[in-house]
Amino acid sequence: MLNDMPQVTESINTPLPGLESTAANPPARLLQVALPRPLPALFDYDASGLPAVEPGQRVRVPFGRSELWGIAWGWRDGSDLDPSRIRPLVGCDDSQPPLPGNWRALVEFVADYYQQPIGEVAAMAAPPAISATRAERAHRRFRATAAGHAAAPSLPARDVGRKLIAALDAAGELNEAELRALSSRAGPALERLLAEGWVELALPQAPAETAHTLTADQAAALEALQADSGFAASLLHGVTGSGKTEVYLRLIEDQIAAGRQSLLLVPEIALTPQLHARVAARFPRASLHVMHSEMSDGARAMAWAAAQSGEADILLGTRLAVFAPLPRLGCIVLDEEHDPSFRQTEGVRYSARDVAIWRARHENVPIVLGSATPSLESLRHAIDGRYRWLRLNARAGEAKLPEVHLVDTRVFRATDGFSQPMVRAIESRLARGEQTLLFINRRGYAPVLSCPACGWAAGCTQCTANLVLHAADRRLRCHHCGAEGPVPHACPKCGNQDIQGYGRGTQRLEETLASRFPQARLLRIDRDSVRGREHWQEQLDRIRRGEVDLVVGTQLLAKGHDFPGITLVGVIGADASLHAADFRAQERLFAQLMQVGGRAGRGDSAGEVLIQTAQPEHPLFAALKAHDFDGFARSQLEERALLGLPPHGFQLMLSADAPELQPALDFLEAARRAAQALQVEGVQVYDVVPMRMVRRANRERAQLVVESRSRPQLRALLRPWIANLYRLRLARGLRWHVDVDPVEV
Known part of the structure; x- marks a missing residue:
């Protein structure tokens, strides 16, 4: 929730000063309108001058001294306001059909559960303000x-x-x-x-793909899913390469045959081209549409119109697509359900996974959550029986899971990032004409540019973070706020000209590999090297065609991709997350390493994963070697149960940011006292603390965490507490946000 207004009113039906009407008598029709403002309010307007307006339509209204577009929400018989303060609608956009009632119910759920302003949720979830015809x-x-x-x-x-x-x-x-x-x-x-x-x-024509023969596990999972006639939540837990996508496609095929629509959600835009191609090949005559935030407004409006009209048989998209109206909705499939990208962490905060589950229940359709490394929240629901737990325990076809080996860098020292066992493994693949993927989840050349003489390090002037050295164009960039500048010729503190980059990122690994293996065809893939969707698809196709020997990549390549020629995955710098302050760090690291390791050995040749680590005795690596997700997850669940952490406990975080830190601390301290005054039993309100990255984009940040082992008790605090926060007078320039079920605290 974002609030930078100096003062707000208590009633959700009370407009801000300046919205008064000159009408002397009560209007005949009152329409509630959701406006894109950081206020927990629906606003009352006189609609008697526009008798044809319907709930769900975009309407233009006076707001203060200006006009705004909003969404008509519903009718009211009366208002708490003086009739003279209710102003008439200005106009109505009838170029698109009204947004349906179940869409408005979904928005209301998100606004209520996540305590986000309903007008901002509606503005985020609605289609672009461009007509479908255009x-x-x-x-x-x-x-x-x-x-x-x-x-x-x-x-x-x-x-x-x-x-x-x-x-x-x-x-x-x-x-x-x-x-x-x-x-x-x-x-x-x-x-x-x-x-x-x-x-x-002219529907897209792709080479037709025939259905594969199902394994016993796939057939059993599909049979269970086909038995669902209403809401049911299923966790499809399958090892990498086990054929989860084939199960999705069979389920979608059933929906098309029955005249129903399917919603297929993926965590990242980078995964949509490959999946889009496969879905299009399997269903060449179906109406397939894609929706994500990087599309143009026109393309998004077209996909939205196709979904809302019922013309789209399949809608493939990222988290934004969870809000698209689908009048013939038959099922929802959410791939890589564990992925944190399903969580919106800026603007309106929400989890697309959890919203999709609520939507499936509300619209009485089944939902499938697929992953090789399920989130601990979903896994606990499966263990407790709230989700059906479907297992795919082996890879489809003849492929076997890759062998995982650890390289102890205390014994085999890494030179320029590579130990001798890693170098020998790469050489053997090159000799056999096989491909290698080198994974490091850090882009750029070096994470720190420093002076060895005086200890100066290049820091971002807008964030409490180091600037990352990008050697290709000799620039320093902040990966948090986007600030950048040239590399200095000498240390600005002592004048030493021998300043150096420390640590390594994808660019430095690429340089080292090019020097060690000059005959190898080398490709680097990260957010700096990929220029648009077409270029991204072209690079993926080069890997699949075998035109590349060595691939250096970040998490862009860690999941969802099928590269039959890759037989070796080498992991560099895996230790950084082992002792991070975030209690979810190990869960994320295990998922990331299991996912990236799953790129190896998906073809005819056996796969191997080499992980360089200075802590080979860590239990996480033992579980990785044994492909023992169940054992790792069980230990994590037991640990969190002792500490009352999710999924055995529930959290919310209130954060504030301002040009200086003290106003943010003062606001959060007032909020802490307000929470304690409510005296809700079983709720722990922690002290106010600065965030780990205190300064970001020239704003100082602090946070307040609230926990409980009972969700109802936490909810009992949340609503009245947030209502009280709207009564607080804010310092100039201060903003605050509430994050329910945060992914980072």
């Missing part, structure tokens, strides 16, 4: 049918339809904008051609 003109493509070819010669010479068919014959495919440019009467003519069956939508 989006379709920009993106929908058409082609002439065989019937159109046959009918065209019989049409009058000056018939616009004949002209459109001729243009389609010449070009093969055209979009609506290109067709409309041919004639001012192209719109009606195109509708006529579609109705006659002489023109059709």
Whole structure:
């Protein structure tokens, strides 16, 4: 929740000063409107001047001295306000159909559970403010049918339809904008051609993929899922390469045959091209649409319109797609359910995984959560029987799980990042013509630029963080706020010209590998090297075609990708997370290493994972060697049960930031006293502390954590507490946020 308003009112139906109307009598119709403002409010407006407006439509309203677009939410019989303060609507956007009631219910759930302003949730979850018609003109493509070819010669010479068919014959495919440019009467003519069956939508055509023969585990899992006729939550827990995607596709196939829609969610945009290609190949005649935040507004509006109208059979997207209306929804599939990318940590805070589960229950459809390394929250639900637990214990086909070996860097010292066992393993793969993936989850050349003479280190002026050296273009960059600058020629503190980069990132590993193995074809993949989706797909295809020998990559390559030629995965710098302050650090590290290790040995050749570590005796590595997720998870659950940490306890975090630290500390201290005054039993309110990264993007940050072993008790505190916070007068420039079920504390 974001609040930078100097003062707010208590009632959610009370508008801010300046919203008064001059009306003398109560309006005949009162409409509640959700506005994109950081206030827990629906605002009352007089809709009598717009009798055709419906809940779910975008409406324009006066707000203070300006006007805003909002979403009509519902009707009211009366208001707590003086009638003279209720102002009339300005206008209504009827270019899109109203957002349906179950969409508004979903937004209300998110606003209530996560205590986020309902208007901001609605603005985030709604489609872009662009008409679906404009989006379709920009993106929908058409082609002439065989019937159109046959009918065209019989049409009058000056018939616009004949002209459109001729243009389609010449070009093969055209979009609506290109067709409309041919004639001012192209719109009606195109509708006529579609109705006659002489023109059709040009759906993407991919090489058809046939269904694979199911393993016994896959068949058993699919049979259980096919038995669901209403809401059921299933955890599909399968080792890497076990064929979870094939189970998803079979389930989606059932939905298409039954005339229902499927929602397929993935954690990152980088995973959508590969999965999109596979889904399109399996269902070449289905209407498949993609939705994520990096799409243009027009493309997103088109996908949204296809989903809401029921035209889309399959909607593939990232966390944003969980809000798309699907009137024929038959199932929800959430792949890599453990991934923290499903959590929105800026702006409106929410977990797309948990929202998807609530939506499945609300709309009475089954949901499948898939992962090789399930989150401990989902695993506990499966253990307790709240989720059905479906296991895929072996890889599909002849492929075996890779062998995991540890390289003790106390014995085999690493030179330029590589130990001798790692170098020999790479050499053997190169000799056999096999591929190697070197994984380090740090981009750039070196994480620190420092002076060995005086100890100066290049730090970000806007964050309490070091600047990362990027040697390719000789720049220093902050990976937190984006600030950057040139590399100095000498130490700015003592003048020493021998300043050096310490530590290593992907660029430095790439440089070392190029020097050690000059004959090898080398590719680096990270957020600095990938330029757009097309370039990303091109690089992935190069790996799959065997045009690369050595790949250096970050977590972009850790999950979801199938590279049959990779037989060795080498992990550099795995120890950094072992003793991190975040109690989830080991869970994340285990998942990350198991996922990236799963890229090895997915083809005909056996796979191997080499992990360089100075702590080979750590229990996490023993579990990795044995592919023992169950044992690792059990130990983590037992540890957290003793400490009352999630999933055996529940948390919320209140944070504040300001240009200086003291106002943030003062606000949070007042909030702490307000929470204690509510005297909710079983709730622990901790002291106010600065965040681990105190300064970020020129703002000083602090936090307050609240815990309880009972979710109902925590909820009993949350609502009245947040209501009290809105009454506090804030220092100038201070903002605060509440994060329910935070992923980092």
